[in-house]
Amino acid sequence: MSDGPALTFRGGWTMAFVPVAIFLAFCVLYFVVLDAFDMTALATGGFLALLVGALLARGYSRYWDAVMSGIGSPTSVSIVVVLLIVGMLAQLIKDSDVSGGFVWIAELAGLSGSLLTLFTFLTCCVVAMATGSSIGTMFTAFPIFYPAGVLLGADPTLLAGAIVSGAIFGDNLAPISDTTIISASTQRFRRRDGAADIGGVVTSRARYALVAAALCALGYLMLGGAGGSGPVDEALLAESANPLGLVMLAPMAVMVLVAFFSRDIFKAVTVGLVLGTATALATGLLEPSGVIGVSDGAPTGYLVAGVSALLPTVCLVIAVFGIMGVLRAGGVLDRIVDGLARGRLAGTPRGAETAIGLGISATTVLFGGVNSASMLTFGPVADEIGARQGLHPYRRTNVMDCFAMGVSCVVPVFSAFLFIGALLTDGHESAPALSTTQLFGAAWYPLCLTVVMIVAVATGWGRTFEGPDGQLVRRREAAAEPAAA
Secondary structure: OOOOOOOEEOOOHHHHHHHHHHHHHHHHHHHHHOOOOOHHHHHHHHHHHHHHHHHHEEOHHHHHHHHHHHHOOHHHHHHHHHHHHHHHHHHHHHHOOHHHHHHHHHHHHOOOHHHHHHHHHHHHHHHHHHHOOHHHHHHHHHHHHHHHHHHOOOOHHHHHHHHHHHHHHHHHHOOOOHHHHHHHHOOEOOOOOOEOOHHHHHHHHHHHHHHHHHHHHHHHHHHOOOOOOOOOOHHHHHHHOOHHHHHHHHHHHHHHHHHHHHOOHHHHHHHHHHHHHHHHHHHOOOOHHHHOEEEOOEEEOHHHHHHHHHHHHHHHHHHHHHHHHHHHHOOHHHHHHHHHHHOOHHHOHHHHHHHHHHHHHHHHHHOOOOHHHHHHHHHHHHHHHHHHOOEOHHHHHHHHHHHHOOHHHHOOOOOHHHHHHHHHHOOOOOOOOOOHHHHHHHOHHHHHHHHHHHHHHHHOOOOOEEOHHHOEEOOHHHHHHHHHO
8 A cells, every 4th residue: 555655754654643743734724723723734733743743853854745645646636736726616506696596595484494495405416516515515504594594483402403413414415526526536446547537426326415415305304493582583584595696507507517427627627607697697697807807906706715715725735635645654554454454343344434434534633523534544454355355336435435424523522614614603693593503403414424334334335345447346256356367
């Protein structure tokens, strides 16, 4: 597994974990101590960790060779490029006010109580699917749906949980989500070149995500109308409603179909950008300057804003892959993989999936629920463990991604999702501020998804193996035949 330069440390190989420890300390500092979610701060912690780690290495130049080897890996470069391109598309959806269209539907249909909670959940699912951004969906949806929903008779805690759940569902299943891209890119084929393609991953993941979402929808429908207080704020609803935003669903639907059938994320995003821009301009949702322009000497427009918004995440990817390069060169990943693979737990396909689920869950908790960072870190380990049992890259990707999107990303004292959700419930006169503990009990999607994945691992539901030329096969024996021949 190690393909970088040999690297040793003063104090032994365990000193290679010092950069990881410093990075995790930054996660705890910002998410737990300071209650702040900032990707730039995490990236800063990653680069600081690399600088400190270099002082412990035997061979300063070899250390930075290892860092550059990690940053320059095909997986790292592909993730960076895709994230920057996808950032433009996500910004287009935000600027064209898709959420306002759904508020208009709710107002027109007279939705209230539990029906509004269900509607909010489904709306956030769609918006997060379209934008590929769970955090962006939460920042967009909370100011619109939370105060108005409480006034319309929705239970405040379950309404907030529905927003968080819908945002995580979309992030889990969206083909343009950074977590989908990262989880797929880290799982590589063994019988042909390349990593797991986005279209195949999303198609195979849908069964788990949709079952978990259906369970959530049923719960929100049954229990989401415990009651609100006060009259409906008609002015707020009228200001938030914008039926034109719904037209943007058409180009996004075409983009999703292209992603599913072509299994080419670059082609899909290109189609989405071209059709989405044309639609937004034709309907007046955007002015030409909203696409690209200049104001007071500074560049404007969704293209520039989209790239700028993803730069902190890109910096985080670069820092994490630099740390991964150090761990590879120091032989740390080899030790972890060998230890897990030789243990009794990972000796069977079910055991390998269990090891992946436990490993990514622990990593996600340590990273404060930031599943993109946790999958960047644990992805290569999951790749090796699963590949040794012949598991198909789709299956490895889905087990890792779904467990990372499960309970581990909503642990109350560590979760960035819950910190942001609690922050966004504060400051509304018509709705109460909620704690992270309250949100944990109401954010049902990650809880249901964890149960669904435990059942999938225990029963083998959806388990596939890598056959000739990377084909999907259902039985391990069939996957092993070409190798034996």
